[in-house]
Amino acid sequence: MRIELLPRRNVSLAARILAPLAALAVSFVIGGLILAAMGRSPASAFDVYVVQSLSDGWALQQLALKATPLAIIAVGLSFCFRANLWNIGAEGQYIVGALCGGWIALITHGSDAGAWVLPAMLLAGIVGGALWALVAAGLKVVFGVSEILTSLMLVYVAEYWLDYLVRGPWRDPKGFNFPQTVTFDPSATLPMLGGELTVHAGVVIAIVVVLVAAFILRFSLFGYRLRVTGEAPRAARFAGFSPVATTLAVFAISGGLAGLAGVIEVSGSIGQLKPSISPGYGFTAIIVAFLGRLDPIGILIASLAMALTILGGEAAQIALRVPFDFTRAFQGILLIAILVADSLVTYRLRISAGRRAAA
């Protein structure tokens, strides 16, 4: 048997849009089969995961809150992935961003510091996340060390750093020995959007980030430069695009955005620092970036779809006693399905029987 991949000449827009949807459908089927094998009813699981999460106003707002960090991180990662650079340590940059922003909240705690606290926190988060990512980028451009491995190793380091701070020097002295900091002051908490809404301003920040990134990637020279660097590195060099500058820039952007997501989460949703501040947003965002085809608008939609799996996963833990690991497995299946679907859009598969003709 012989398998051939033949590039398709022109790919219709419909096929490009349908591919992620097909991947989603296939993943739902496989996920349903796994649930059935676990002795749970796939129909009631679909109800808990999808229908209930989409059917009342409160759940929809929760969905937006869960999608916020995912969208912000994934937009940053799309800059890296477009340039064929692999920052897979967004989880660590998210944590360091939360640490740096949280630090500002802690030192201003109890003081009557005013409106500057929140902007300072967001800025500190961006800078912290960017610097953490630049460690990996710097080691790559100076020493040629694989950014994949270093960015990932730094996730573990960041996790232990956070763990140390909230159990040690930053622990709330009146917190009955719980490993957590004091609750942030109102001046260090992201405001709610007002009215009946339970959604904080981070959602707005996410939409702004998506729109700005969409503009940069579509219409700026920088966006073009990333595409060339990723798809034709030699051409990029001839065009005078420095690979070193590109590497540093995309890591600073992706790290900064991951850090921003970290501050938004602790100051808007959690309200304090704890040993665990993320259900793996940094890793899930990698899937979001691919599901959204590395396009900011696509990522916005994809982040809502992935937020649904997180929200549904949390609901299913209670309603169906399905462990959260199922959600992780589902996300892995989804990522593989997206990649395969993308490949089938780009290539036509020809399987012919018989042995290969003489070369």
Next chain:
Amino acid sequence: MTIFEAILLTIVTASTPLLLAALGELVVERAGVLNLGVEGMMVMGAACGFAGAVTFDSTLAGILCGILAGMVLALVFAIAVLGLAVNQVAAGLALTILGLGLSGLIGQPFVGAQREVIAHLSLPVLSDLPVVGRLVFGEDAFVYISLAATATVAWFLARSRAGLTLRAVGENHGSAHALGLPVLKTRLLAILFGGAMAGLAGVYLSLVYTRFWSPGMTAGRGWIAVALVVFAGWRPGVLLIGAYLFGAATVLQLHAQAAGFGLPSQALAALPYLATIVALVLLSLGRKGASVAPGSLGQPFAPDR
């Protein structure tokens, strides 16, 4: 048994899973494929190995289940990257995410179960020698298998005809294909071997190292194994040294935690990961930029004719 002896024995236990997993990944990468799913295959091996051993009440059944689990995940990876030319980095990540989730589901009914110590080699006189007795002649089967596998892989890559084919495929898949070498078949076999070794490494973790299952118990060891392959410059002999150095660092870190030293335990726990980064930097300094990575590493291969 002295403390010194005990430390040496634990170093062997800590190094063996790293060596097994890294050896598999080394063969995969020498064939020109970058599989970043080692962590996922390893944790699946740990879960299925433990589940198999408890269900059938047999260590051997556990080993087979673990190896099979690693190979099944590897097969999924192979279909995606070989059959459909999917990006290898992304597919490997997907494999890790999938493995971490799926292993949690499979292992869940077995949380809290415990396995007894598996048999260690016991030779008359030799195993009772002071200091070296237990260390050299009293290890479990995995340790001897890992060492034998290292020697076999070294011989296979350097001396055998199939090993030459594998290296040619990894260095330049275009030329290898032009010479009529079976690029995709070679890579498929290499990827399956990598999966089996990662699965075996996982089995070692759950059946020997801890003797219980806990979710996510690989704790980044799969990634460290990938780093070790780079560290070793894709050479099995150096890989052996690297794995043991790394195992030693991990064990000494644990003893340092116990002894105090005034450092926070989290700082010491982060050390293996920092050490990996430092090792990679030092290594690249020593090489002065000349890359020794297989030429076609990570590139998809689609034969044009």
